[in-house]
Each structure stands twice: as C-alpha cells, then as structure tokens.
Amino acid sequence: MELTEALVTKKKEILSLWIERTLDSYAAPGFFKKSKDLFANPVGVNITNGLTVLLELLVNNAEQAAYSKPLDQVVRIRAVQEFTPSQAMAPFLELKWVVRQIFSGQKDTQSLLSMLDTLDFAIDRMALNAFDIFAECREQLYRNRIRELKSGSSILTDAGCPSKLVQQEKMDAGTII
Amino acid sequence: MAVVKVDKLARSVAEGPSLMTGSIPTKDWMDVPVVFKPGNYAYPTKPEKLRYLDSQQGVSFPNAREWNPEDEDWKLPDNWKEIIMQGLADRLDRFRSLKIFMDCCVRCGACADKCHFFLGTGDPKNMPVLRAELLRSVYRQDFTLAGKILGKLAGGREMTTGVLKEWFMYAYQCTECRRCSVFCPYGIDTAEITMMLRELLHLVGIGINWAMEPVANSNRTGNHMGLTPQAFKGNVDFLCEDIENLTGVKVNPTFNRKGAEVLFVTPSADVFAEPGIFTCMGYLLLFEAIGLDYTWSTYASEGGNFGLFTNNEMMKKLNAKMFAESKRLGVKWILGGECGHMWRVVHQYMDTMNGPADYLEVPRSPITGTVFENARATKMVHISEFTADLIKNGKLKFDKSRNAHIKATFHDSCNPARAMGLLEEPRYILDHVVDNWVEMPENTIREKTFCCGSGTALNTDEIMELRMRSGLPRANAVKHVHDKHGVNTLGCVCAIDRATLTSLMDYWVPGVQVAGLSELVGNALVIEGEQRQELTEGLRTLV
Numbered sequence: 232m233e234l235t236e237a238l239v240t241k242k243k244e245i246l247s248l249w250i251e252r253t254l255d256s257y258a259a260p261g262f263f264k265k266s267k268d269l270f271a272n273p274v275g276v277n278i279t280n281g282l283t284v285l286l287e288l289l290v291n292n293a294e295q296a297a298y299s300k301p302l303d304q305v306v307r308i309r310a311v312q313e314f315t316p317s318q319a320m321a322p323f324l325e326l327k328w329v330v331r332q333i334f335s336g337q338k339d340t341q342s343l344l345s346m347l348d349t350l351d352f353a354i355d356r357m358a359l360n361a362f363d364i365f366a367e368c369r370e371q372l373y374r375n376r377i378r379e380l381k382s383g384s385s386i387l388t389d390a391g392c393p394s395k396l397v398q399q400e401k402m403d404a405g406t407i408i
Numbered sequence: 409m410a411v412v413k414v415d416k417l418a419r420s421v422a423e424g425p426s427l428m429t430g431s432i433p434t435k436d437w438m439d440v441p442v443v444f445k446p447g448n449y450a451y452p453t454k455p456e457k458l459r460y461l462d463s464q465q466g467v468s469f470p471n472a473r474e475w476n477p478e479d480e481d482w483k484l485p486d487n488w489k490e491i492i493m494q495g496l497a498d499r500l501d502r503f504r505s506l507k508i509f510m511d512c513c514v515r516c517g518a519c520a521d522k523c524h525f526f527l528g529t530g531d532p533k534n535m536p537v538l539r540a541e542l543l544r545s546v547y548r549q550d551f552t553l554a555g556k557i558l559g560k561l562a563g564g565r566e567m568t569t570g571v572l573k574e575w576f577m578y579a580y581q582c583t584e585c586r587r588c589s590v591f592c593p594y595g596i597d598t599a600e601i602t603m604m605l606r607e608l609l610h611l612v613g614i615g616i617n618w619a620m621e622p623v624a625n626s627n628r629t630g631n632h633m634g635l636t637p638q639a640f641k642g643n644v645d646f647l648c649e650d651i652e653n654l655t656g657v658k659v660n661p662t663f664n665r666k667g668a669e670v671l672f673v674t675p676s677a678d679v680f681a682e683p684g685i686f687t688c689m690g691y692l693l694l695f696e697a698i699g700l701d702y703t704w705s706t707y708a709s710e711g712g713n714f715g716l717f718t719n720n721e722m723m724k725k726l727n728a729k730m731f732a733e734s735k736r737l738g739v740k741w742i743l744g745g746e747c748g749h750m751w752r753v754v755h756q757y758m759d760t761m762n763g764p765a766d767y768l769e770v771p772r773s774p775i776t777g778t779v780f781e782n783a784r785a786t787k788m789v790h791i792s793e794f795t796a797d798l799i800k801n802g803k804l805k806f807d808k809s810r811n812a813h814i815k816a817t818f819h820d821s822c823n824p825a826r827a828m829g830l831l832e833e834p835r836y837i838l839d840h841v842v843d844n845w846v847e848m849p850e851n852t853i854r855e856k857t858f859c860c861g862s863g864t865a866l867n868t869d870e871i872m873e874l875r876m877r878s879g880l881p882r883a884n885a886v887k888h889v890h891d892k893h894g895v896n897t898l899g900c901v902c903a904i905d906r907a908t909l910t911s912l913m914d915y916w917v918p919g920v921q922v923a924g925l926s927e928l929v930g931n932a933l934v935i936e937g938e939q940r941q942e943l944t945e946g947l948r949t950l951v
Contacts, residue, residue, distance in 0.1 A: 262520070273528075313448065368915070371914065382907075
C-alpha cells in the first residue's frame with residue numbers, strides 16, 4: 232500500500248486518536264469531547280474542526296498557505312490557556328506518533344513505518360507554521376495590554392485631586408502616617 | 409528536528425497522561441493544589457488603598473499588608489482561620505439564601521458546562537458546582553451534623569491555607585455573570601456564592617487592586633478614576649466641543665444643578681475612555697434633541713459599583729451616593745446610562761439596602777408622558793428603555809444611512825439581560841437606527857448570553873490571557889456572525905463590555921469594533937438646525 236493511500240484509508244482512525252490525545256491535554260476533557268455544538272463547546276469543536284481540516288490538507292499535500300486558517304483555529308485557543316509554549320504546540324508534532332501508532336497496529340500498513348519521512352517533513356512544516364501563529368497570538372496579547380495601559384487610566388488615577396495632594400503633603404510633613 | 413520518542417509516548421499513553429501535551433492524571437479535585445503564576449491572578453490590593461478604606465465609615469477592610477500570591481506565605485493574621493470560620497457563621501446567619509444554596513445543591517451538573525471560565529479553560533474547578541463546592545466542603549465539615557461526624561466521607565474538608573488559596577484563585581475566576589443560574593433547577597445563584605467567598609477573603613486582607621482602587625476612588629471622589637469634579641466636567645466639555653465640530657449642534661449640559669427634573673448617572677468610563685466617549689456623545693445629542701431638563705452630578709459621577717464585587721457594606725455605601733445626590737439636587741427621578749452591574753445593584757439590592765427612595769417620583773418621561781411602572785421602586789430608568797419609548801412615540805427622527813458603515817450584532821450585557829430583563833428594548837432601538845444587524849446564535853444571547861469574560865473587576869491587563877480564554881465563548885459567537893454575515897460592530901450596553909470586548913475582539917475577531925447603543929443612536933439622530941459633516945464613521949470620524 233502506498234503512503235497516501237494508507238493515510239486516506241486510515242484517516243478516520245488517525246484523526247480520532249489525534250483529537251482524543253489533543254483534548255486529553257485538558258484537566259476535564261469529557262465535555263470538550265462530547266458536545267458537538269460549536270457555541271456551547273468552543274474549545275472542543277474548534278480544535279476538532281481545525282485538526283480535521285489539517286489532516287485533510289496533509290493527506291492531500293495542500294499548499295502551505297492553506298494551513299494558516301485551521302492552524303489559527305487551534306493555536307489561538309491554546310496560546311491563551313495554561314500551557315507552556317511547547318505544550319501548546321505539542322499536538323502538531325504528536326501527529327507523527329499518532330500515525331505510527333495506527334500504522335503499527337495493522338499488518339497492511341506496518342511496512343510503511345520506515346517510509347514516513349515525507350509525511351514527517353510535512354508535519355514539521357505545519358508545526359513551524361503553527362509556531363509563527365503562536366508567536367503572533369502572544370504578541371497580540373501584549374499589544375492588548377499596552378493599548379489598555381495607554382488608554383490613560385493610570386494617568387488619571389490619583390492625579391490632580393486636591394484632597395489627594397493635601398494628604399500627600401501631610402504625609403511628607405510627617406503629620407499623618 | 410528530533411522525532412518524538414515513541415517509547416516514552418507509548419508509555420505515557422499506557423500510564424494516562426501525555427508527556428508532550430502536559431495532560432495530568434485525573435486526581436480527586438480536592439487533591440490538586442492551586443499554582444499561582446504570572447497571568448493567572450490579578451495583583452493584590454495596595455495596602456494604602458485598603459488602609460484608607462478601613463478608615464472610612466460603615467465599612468471594614470482589616471489586615472492590610474504587602475503580600476504576593478506566588479509566595480508560600482501570604483502573611484495571614486495568626487487567627488485567620490478563626491476569622492474565616494466566624495465570618496462564615498455570621499453570613500450563614502445573616503443571609504438565608506447562602507444557607508439554602510449551601511444545602512440544596514444536588515450536584516445534578518446542569519450548571520457544569522455553562523460557565524465561560526470552564527468552557528475556556530477545561531479546569532473542573534471552574535464548573536460552577538465545583539466552585540461552590542470549594543466553600544460548601546468547608547461548610548459541611550463544620551456546620552452540618554453529617555460533616556462533623558463523617559468529615560471527608562460526607563464531602564467535608566478542613567479549612568487550610570491551601571483551601572484559602574483555592575478560594576482566591578476561583579473567586580476571581582468568576583465574573584458573577586449568573587449564566588449558570590439560568591440553568592440551575594433550584595435557582596442557585598452561584599454569583600452570590602462568589603460574593604461570599606470574596607467577602608470572607610476580605611476579612612483577612614485578601615483582595616485584588618483592580619477592584620479596591622476603583623472602590624477607594626469612588627468613595628473618595630465619586631468615580632472609579634478618582635476624577636475631580638473639575639476634571640469630570642472638563643472631559644464632558646471636551647466631548648461637547650467634539651460634537652459641535654462634527655454636527656454643528658451646540659450642547660450645553662449642566663452640572664450639579666438643583667431643581668433639574670432628571671439626574672443622569674453613567675459609568676465614568678463614558679466620559680474619558682474610548683470607545684465609551686462616543687456613547688457619551690450619543691447621550692448628549694439625544695438629550696439635546698429632545699430638550700430634556702437634566703443634570704449631571706460631579707459627585708455621583710459613577711454608575712459602576714465595584715462594591716458589588718467586594719462586600720455588601722461597600723456596595724450599599726457606593727449605591728447610596730446616587731440616591732443621596734438625587735435627594736440633594738431635588739430631581740424627580742434618575743436616568744441611568746449604559747452600565748452593566750449598576751443595574752443589578754439597582755434592581756436587585758438597592759431597595760432593601762437604601763430604599764425606599766420615596767423622596768423621588770415614579771419616573772415619567774417628560775417628552776412622551778409614559779410612566780415607567782417597572783421603575784416604581786427604584787425610581788431609575790435605563791437609557792435604552794427611555795430611548796425605546798421615545799422612538800415608539802415618534803419623538804425621534806433617524807437617518808439610518810448615517811450608520812451605513814455599520815453591520816451590527818448585539819451582545820446582551822449580562823446584568824441588564826439577566827438581572828433586569830432588558831432584552832427587547834436594545835433590539836427595538838437597533839431596528840430603528842441601523843439597516844443591518846443580525847443576531848448571534850440562540851444559545852449565546854438574551855438570558856443565555858455569554859459574559860465578556862472580564863466583569864467583576866477582572867478587566868485588568870495583568871490577566872489578559874485569563875480574560876481571553878474566559879471570553880472565548882462570547883468571541884466565538886461573534887466570529888461566527890463576522891464570518892457569515894460580515895458583522896463589523898458589536899453593540900452592547902455596558903461600560904466594562906465596551907472596554908474589554910474591544911481587547912477581546914482584537915485578539916479573536918479582528919475587524920469588529922465595539923459600540924454602545926447610544927453611539928449608534930447618536931450617529932443616526934437627525935436634529936433640527938444641525939450642520940453635520942460627512943461622517944463616514946459616525947461620531948468616531950476624525951475631522
């Protein structure tokens with residue numbers, strides 16, 4: 232069996248294990264796996280949908296540009312959750328292990344285990360793309376923080392209020408503590 | 409690039425967690441300690457703010473000190489446990505609702521997957537039932553017979569510093585939005601459990617600065633920002649100049665004017681911060697268009713009441729200033745701007761805390777004659793109710809084409825929606841001021857609306873990541889209508905929303921701006937004698 236053909240045949244199993252392991256990275260993943268409603272379960276459904284599209288793209292040798300949207304769908308979420316950067320990115324690289332796990336379990340695909348270099352390369356490229364998006368997300372977070380700080384609230388607070396100034400003068404003079 | 413070590417991963421699968429993804433083995437929730445690290449907690453209250461508040465009449469904020477959530481030692485008073493247990497006993501005695509909420513939960517789980525914090529984090533302690541259990545377990549241990557005898561077997565546990573730290577973590581990962589309560593078959597108001605947790609923590613000097621500094625400022629100068637009367641008036645005057653430049657309409661608001669018919673109170677953010685200032689320009693234009701006899705107050709210069717996020721006494725004190733000012737100025741009734749939690753305080757607590765406001769009259773619109781029977785007790789009318797009534801009676805003229813740049817959706821701000829039932833009026837207004845607006849999916853609007861994720865004084869920048877993940881359910885629904893219908897404006901009626909949804913959109917749905925409804929009203933309003941410039945972005949246009 233050719234690699235591409237094997238990936239197509241085993242797509243469902245690969246996807247299912249990949250999604251399961253990714254969602255297992257949450258402390259209480261039961262609901263994330265179960266609910267299919269995008270609005271009731273944004274984390275579970277967005278990650279499921281994103282990974283589904285990504286695998287489809289890998290199987291079809293799609294152009295790199297096509298990966299950005301589904302990667303963003305997954306990475307943007309994990310970039311603000313309590314993961315280290317490596318944990319946030321791990322699911323993409325873990326696909327290599329998932330594919331090996333599925334292929335090694337069945338006789339017809341075992342022979343392909345030594346021929347996964349091309350797929351590994353495509354997965355690495357996807358992971359690097361994901362890393363770019365991760366960095367972009369984190370930068371956006373800091374831009375948000377700066378924008379909020381610059382909104383001026385800190386300048387207005389405690390500035391220019393006569394009662395505050397009087398209090399400060401008294402404190403400086405040591406009359407109140 | 410190193411290929412994943414399959415043997416390690418295989419072993420990790422067999423043993424449960426993944427080495428790569430950081431999944432943790434399932435432990436009993438009581439056995440998982442909280443870990444504080446940058447980004448997952450808001451900064452503690454500055455000691456000087458707490459000392460100032462503790463020196464004020466009617467409130468008590470003891471045990472001010474420097475402390476750091478990341479340190480092992482929180483420098484608690486020696487008798488902290490006694491203080492907490494006595495505080496809990498007092499509250500169980502004073503608040504029957506708390507006692508009922510502690511006893512009646514059957515752990516059916518209906519609330520579990522309804523909380524935006526749980527949905528964004530997957531952390532089981534963010535399930536409302538489990539968040540409440542943080543307190544309930546302590547209650548069971550010491551206040552129920554079963555707990556006293558059986559302890560952990562009856563779901564009880566000792567009050568320890570570990571439990572106290574857990575309270576701090578999760579009482580500040582709840583925005584008291586009350587979405588979970590909508591789904592609870594017993595009507596347990598989990599927000600009130602969070603309120604109790606925060607109250608108890610304040611007894612030992614534990615709180616967050618983003619709540620307490622605005623509280624201290626409101627107590628001192630009348631608004632969150634600590635704006636002086638002069639600065640407050642100056643900012644409104646600036647907005648009036650902008651309005652004149654944009655529309656040719658000269659508006660002349662008055663301040664602290666005795667004998668005005670109506671006192672107008674709105675969040676101070678409307679007066680100084682984008683995008684609230686555009687909402688404020690909308691109010692000013694509306695009042696000018698109908699010739700309302702109203703006044704601003706530079707003392708009751710804040711609609712927001714962070715006392716609600718602090719403790720009962722503080723909430724009562726801050727709420728009282730609006731009513732004291734209405735009495736001092738001799739107005740007939742109060743008109744309230746686009747604020748969120750102010751309306752919860754007014755509708756659910758004001759009358760028993762500071763009522764009856766019998767020196768005011770039942771609000772009656774001087775323009776349409778409509779009597780607002782729903783505000784008979786509080787004497788306070790929401791700007792959206794007021795505006796919708798003006799529209800219904802044909803008192804306003806709109807040119808919707810002035811909002812042609814807007815494709816809107818409407819975010820039901822939690823408190824106006826769930827705490828006062830303001831659901832139809834904003835939609836009625838939208839129908840009349842914009843050509844194009846669409847609803848978000850059914851399970852994300854009206855009573856089931858998702859919180860912005862930053863309410864209850866969690867709108868501080870140091871927890872930006874936390875805010876982004878808790879705001880995901882809201883943003884996810886906006887993204888849907890943005891992708892499907894090209895929505896570019898998220899309308900709302902809350903100042904915290906206006907500030908925090910802006911950051912939320914910048915992260916999750918770039919290209920969507922946030923606008924108060926009154927801004928959209930101001931954009932479309934046709935006023936006699938106006939000389940409006942070509943305002944391609946409405947009141948936001950730079951000229």
